Every structure is written in structure tokens, then in C-alpha cells.
Amino acid sequence: MSAAHTCIALESMDEMTELHEANGAVSANGLSDVSHPIDTERIKRAVHEIILAVGEDPAREGLLETPRRVADMYAEVFSGLRQDPADVLQVGFNEGYQELVLVKDIPFYSMCEHHFLPFHGVAHVGYIPNGRVVGLSKLARALEILARRPQLQERLTGQLADIIMRTVEPQGVAVVVRAEHLCMTMRGIRKPGSLTVTSAMRGVFQRNAATRAEFMSLINE
Numbered sequence: 001m002s003a004a005h006t007c008i009a010l011e012s013m014d015e016m017t018e019l020h021e022a023n024g025a026v027s028a029n030g031l032s033d034v035s036h037p038i039d040t041e042r043i044k045r046a047v048h049e050i051i052l053a054v055g056e057d058p059a060r061e062g063l064l065e066t067p068r069r070v071a072d073m074y075a076e077v078f079s080g081l082r083q084d085p086a087d088v089l090q091v092g093f094n095e096g097y098q099e100l101v102l103v104k105d106i107p108f109y110s111m112c113e114h115h116f117l118p119f120h121g122v123a124h125v126g127y128i129p130n131g132r133v134v135g136l137s138k139l140a141r142a143l144e145i146l147a148r149r150p151q152l153q154e155r156l157t158g159q160l161a162d163i164i165m166r167t168v169e170p171q172g173v174a175v176v177v178r179a180e181h182l183c184m185t186m187r188g189i190r191k192p193g194s195l196t197v198t199s200a201m202r203g204v205f206q207r208n209a210a211t212r213a214e215f216m217s218l219i220n221e
């Protein structure tokens, strides 16, 4: 698979805005190899250990139910590990439409795999059909499945573009993601408001500067 990509800075709330190149690497089906269900009892034990390790009292009233709450939360925010975005995108229909289809400002929440802290923002997804189109909500659903995994913004961007290319088989796909990472804003370098922008261009968006420019101007309107 050719992992072609472009990277364009869209806006910067301050000088800390980072520019990342979207990585096109993705497993064959975009699905992590997880064959067993989430072990919530194990998460509860681990969170109990963390509470002790930071010097808190797991028997304190406010913390009593925290291991269970955190286990339930992880089961939800990592539910995408057990779902394949290809399944939702395979339901398409033939329209003969060959112009740009663009869905802007799709909100998402994901978890940075380096810190297990959220990153969240919006994705803009455009594609030029080769006759076959998918329901617009399916694009948002595919994004959600990919976001509900331990993730990197760069990988999320590339995986979404690749899965649309593979399942919808359009002439091209463009994905731009803008997100704030809590691991950058609430800890470490602490730069509130900084946005990370990633993009992945496939097919005609990668080959044709005018097509890419049309997409970029539409998402900045």
C-alpha cells in the first residue's frame, strides 16, 4: 500500500501548534488483534493499586467506587478495539455521483496512547466517489470506532482515510483532523488552546493540487 500523504498547517492558536505528518500505516482491516473481552475486574484491581501508589486511601468514601467507574469508562472509550469500521462503511449504494462529498466538523473524542489522556476535536472528511457513495453518518461512525482505541492523532487520520479508500473505493479521500491534547494542555508543556493538525490525502487528492485546494478552501469556509 502506498502511504502517500500531505500535511498542511491550517491554523494556529499559538506557536505551539504542532504539525504532524499523517502516517498511512494501518493493519489489513484496521482492527486491533484483540480476541478477548475487556477484563474490567483486572482494571479495577489496577486502579485500586494506582490509588494506593499515589498515596490516597481506597477506602475513602469518594474513592470507594472509583475502580469500578474507571473500569466502566475504559470499557466504553476503548470499545472500538472490538469493532471494525469496514463493517459500517460496506453499506453503500450506487449513485453515479462523481463530485466532492464533504462532511465538516465531525466531533470526536479519543485517548492518547502515550498518556491515556483524552484528545478531542473535529475531523473533516471528503471523498470523490467512483459512483458508489456511503451514508454520511457512516463516516462519523467509522471515525468513532477508530477514535475509541488507544490512539495517536496521526494514526487516526491515516486509518480513517485508508479504510474509506479500501471499502468505498472512491477516486480519492481527504481527511483533516484538528484536536487538543490534554497531555499537552493540562500537564507537561501546558499550552492551553494549542491545536494539533494532521491530514491524510489519498488518490486524486494526493495527485491533483486543484482538487486538494478545493477541499482545503471548503473546510476553511
Ligand code: ZN
Binding pocket: 112, 113, 114, 115, 116, 117, 181, 183, 184
Ligand atoms: Zn499524550
